[in-house]
Amino acid sequence: MIALMEWKAQVERALESFMTRLDAPEQLRASMRYSLDAGGKRVRPALIYAVLDAYGVSRTKGDATAAALEMIHTYSLIHDDLPAMDDDDMRRGRKTNHIEFDEATAILAGDALLTNAFTCLLETDTSADIKVQLLERLAIAAGAAGMVGGQLDDMLGERGGIDDVEALESIHRRKTGALLVFAVEAGGILAGANEDDVVHLQRYGRHLGIAFQIQDDILDVTGDAEKIGKPVGSDEGNDKATYPKLLGLEGAKTALAAQVQAAEEAIDALSVEATTLKDLLDFVVKRDH
Amino acid sequence: MIALMEWKAQVERALESFMTRLDAPEQLRASMRYSLDAGGKRVRPALIYAVLDAYGVSRTKGDATAAALEMIHTYSLIHDDLPAMDDDDMRRGRKTNHIEFDEATAILAGDALLTNAFTCLLETDTSADIKVQLLERLAIAAGAAGMVGGQLDDMLGERGGIDDVEALESIHRRKTGALLVFAVEAGGILAGANEDDVVHLQRYGRHLGIAFQIQDDILDVTGDAEKIGKPVGSDEGNDKATYPKLLGLEGAKTALAAQVQAAEEAIDALSVEATTLKDLLDFVVKRDH
Numbered sequence: 001m002i003a004l005m006e007w008k009a010q011v012e013r014a015l016e017s018f019m020t021r022l023d024a025p026e027q028l029r030a031s032m033r034y035s036l037d038a039g040g041k042r043v044r045p046a047l048i049y050a051v052l053d054a055y056g057v058s059r060t061k062g063d064a065t066a067a068a069l070e071m072i073h074t075y076s077l078i079h080d081d082l083p084a085m086d087d088d089d090m091r092r093g094r095k096t097n098h099i100e101f102d103e104a105t106a107i108l109a110g111d112a113l114l115t116n117a118f119t120c121l122l123e124t125d126t127s128a129d130i131k132v133q134l135l136e137r138l139a140i141a142a143g144a145a146g147m148v149g150g151q152l153d154d155m156l157g158e159r160g161g162i163d164d165v166e167a168l169e170s171i172h173r174r175k176t177g178a179l180l181v182f183a184v185e186a187g188g189i190l191a192g193a194n195e196d197d198v199v200h201l202q203r204y205g206r207h208l209g210i211a212f213q214i215q216d217d218i219l220d221v222t223g224d225a226e227k228i229g230k231p232v233g234s235d236e237g238n239d240k241a242t243y244p245k246l247l248g249l250e251g252a253k254t255a256l257a258a259q260v261q262a263a264e265e266a267i268d269a270l271s272v273e274a275t276t277l278k279d280l281l282d283f284v285v286k287r288d289h
Numbered sequence: 290m291i292a293l294m295e296w297k298a299q300v301e302r303a304l305e306s307f308m309t310r311l312d313a314p315e316q317l318r319a320s321m322r323y324s325l326d327a328g329g330k331r332v333r334p335a336l337i338y339a340v341l342d343a344y345g346v347s348r349t350k351g352d353a354t355a356a357a358l359e360m361i362h363t364y365s366l367i368h369d370d371l372p373a374m375d376d377d378d379m380r381r382g383r384k385t386n387h388i389e390f391d392e393a394t395a396i397l398a399g400d401a402l403l404t405n406a407f408t409c410l411l412e413t414d415t416s417a418d419i420k421v422q423l424l425e426r427l428a429i430a431a432g433a434a435g436m437v438g439g440q441l442d443d444m445l446g447e448r449g450g451i452d453d454v455e456a457l458e459s460i461h462r463r464k465t466g467a468l469l470v471f472a473v474e475a476g477g478i479l480a481g482a483n484e485d486d487v488v489h490l491q492r493y494g495r496h497l498g499i500a501f502q503i504q505d506d507i508l509d510v511t512g513d514a515e516k517i518g519k520p521v522g523s524d525e526g527n528d529k530a531t532y533p534k535l536l537g538l539e540g541a542k543t544a545l546a547a548q549v550q551a552a553e554e555a556i557d558a559l560s561v562e563a564t565t566l567k568d569l570l571d572f573v574v575k576r577d578h
Contacts, residue, residue, distance in 0.1 A: 024433035028441045032433070079400060084392030103373030107396070108441050111368060114403055115432035122425050128417035135424060136411050143404035144313035144321070152317045152397050 051187025150174025340476025
C-alpha cells in the first residue's frame with residue numbers, strides 16, 4: 001500500500017512547524033500560508049520520503065528539504081497565476097493568492113517563500129558539506145537553467161508555437177522536471193546512497209517527470225472535468241502544445257509506456273529494493289486527476 | 290581617497306563573469322543583465338570590499354558574495370517597480386525592466402536573480418561551514434524577516450500612514466538595512482574577523498543604514514532634482530513618511546549626525562584601522578544624489 005497520505009501529512013507538519021517559527025509580518029505570513037495550505041498532491045516531498053523509505057532512513061531526515069521544496073513549488077504557482085503570467089483566478093478550487101489578497105502581496109509572498117525555502121533547507125540535520133550540495137542543486141534546479149527558464153520558454157512557446165516533442169520535452173524537463181529530479185536526488189543524498197544509485201535515482205526522476213506530464217496531457221483529453229479541476233480539453237482551446245496534440249492520443253499513450261518502462265529499469269538498477277518508488281510511479285500514471 | 294570606483298568595477302567584473310557562465314534562455318539572460326547593468330552606486334558590494342580592505346584580505350575573496358548581494362538588490366528593484374507595486378516606468382534614467390521587456394519577463398528575471406544569487410554565493414572560495422553561515426544570514430536578511438517583510442510593511446504603511454520614527458525605522462531596518470548589515474557582516478566573516486569585531490561591524494552597518502535613509506529623505510527636500518533623478522519633494526506629494534516630515538529638517542539633520550557618530554564609534558572599536566569604512570560613511574552622508 002502506498003504511503004502517500006503519510007508522506008503528505010509528514011511534509012504538512014514540517015511546513016506548519018517552519019511557518020509557525022518564521023519571523024514575518026502578519027499579512028505576509030497569512031498570504032504564504034494560504035497557498036502552502038492549499039494542498040495538492042505533494043509529489044515532490046513524497047519523492048524524498050519514498051527514497052528515504054527505500055533506504056530505511058528515518059523520514060525526519062527529509063523534513064527540511066521536503067518543506068523547502070514545497071515552498072519553492074508553491075511560490076512558482078503563486079507567480080504563475082499572476083495577471084501578467086497565466087492570469088488564473090482559481091486554483092485547486094480556491095481563489096488564487098492575488099485574488100484572495102492582492103497582486104503586490106502575492107508577488108512578495110512568492111518572493112518570501114522562495115527566499116526562506118533556503119533557510120528552511122539549512123535546518124536539515126546533516127553536515128555543512130551536504131547542506132551546500134543540496135542547496136546548490138536546489139538553486140540550480142529552481143533557477144534560470146531550470147524551473148524559471150522553463151517557465152519563460154513555455155510562455156514564449158505559447159505565443160510562438162512549439163511543434164516538436166523535443167522542444168516540448170526541453171520545456172517540461174526544466175519547468176517541472178528539474179524539481180522532481182532534485183527531489184529524488186536529495187532523497188538519495190540524505191539517505192547516503194552510493195554514487196551509482198544517485199545516478200539511477202536521477203534517471204528515475206527524469207522519466208517519472210516526463211511520464212507525469214504526458215499523463216497530465218492525456219487527462220486533459222480523456223479525464224473527468226470534476227476530478228482534474230478544469231474543463232476537459234482546455235489545452236486544446238488555448239493552442240498549447242501537448243503530447244496528444246503532437247503524437248495523437250495513442251502515440252501519447254505509447255510514449256507514456258516507454259517512460260514508465262525506463263523509470264522501472266532505473267529502479268531495478270538500484271542497490272536496494274525500492275517498491276515505494278514503483279508505487280509512486282504507479283500512482284502518477286494511474287491517477288485520474 | 291575612497292576606492293569606490295575600484296570596488297564598483299570589481300563587482301561589475303564579478304557579475305559579468307557569473308552572468309556569462311549562467312545557463313539561461315536568451316530573453317531571461319537579457320532581462321537579468323539589463324537591470325544588473327543599470328549601474329547604481331553598488332553600495333552593498335562596496336561595504337564587503339571596504340571591510341576586506343580594512344583587514345588586508347584580497348578583494349577577490351568577496352567577489353561571489355558581492356555579486357550575489359547585488360543580484361538580490363537588483364531583483365528587489367525589478368519587483369518593486371512592477372505595476373502592482375510602485376508602478377515605476379523609469380529608474381536611473383532608463384526604462385524599468387517591465388517597460389523594456391514585459392511584466393511576465395520582469396517577474397521571472399527577478400525570480401531568477403534571487404534564486405541564482407545563491408548559486409553565485411556558493412562559488413565563494415571558502416569552507417562549507419562559512420558558505421552555510423553566509424547563505425543563512427543572506428537568506429534571513431533578504432526574506433520575510435528582512436527585506437521582503439520590510440517592503441510589505443512599507444507598502445501597507447503608505448496606505449495606512451506611519452506616524453512615529455520607531456515605526457519608520459523598523460521598516461527601513463528591514464527593507465534596506467538588513468542587506469547593508471549583511472554586507473559588512475559577510476565582509477567580516479570572509480576576512481576572518483574575530484567575534485567582537487563582527488558585532489562592531491554589524492553595529493556600524495545598522496547605523497550606516499539608517500544614516501543612508503535619513504540622507505535620502507533630506508536630499509528629497511533639499512537636493513538637486515537632476516542629480517537625485519526624481520523631482521525634489523516627491524516624497525511630500527505622495528504622503529510617504531520620511532524623517533524630515535516626522536522630525537522637521539533640522540531634526541532630521543540632528544538624527545543623521547547621531548547615527549554617523551554611532552557608526553564612527555563602532556569603527557573605532559574595531560581591532561583594525563578601518564579608514565575605508567570611515568570613507569564610506571562620509572560618502573553616504575556627503576553625497577548629493
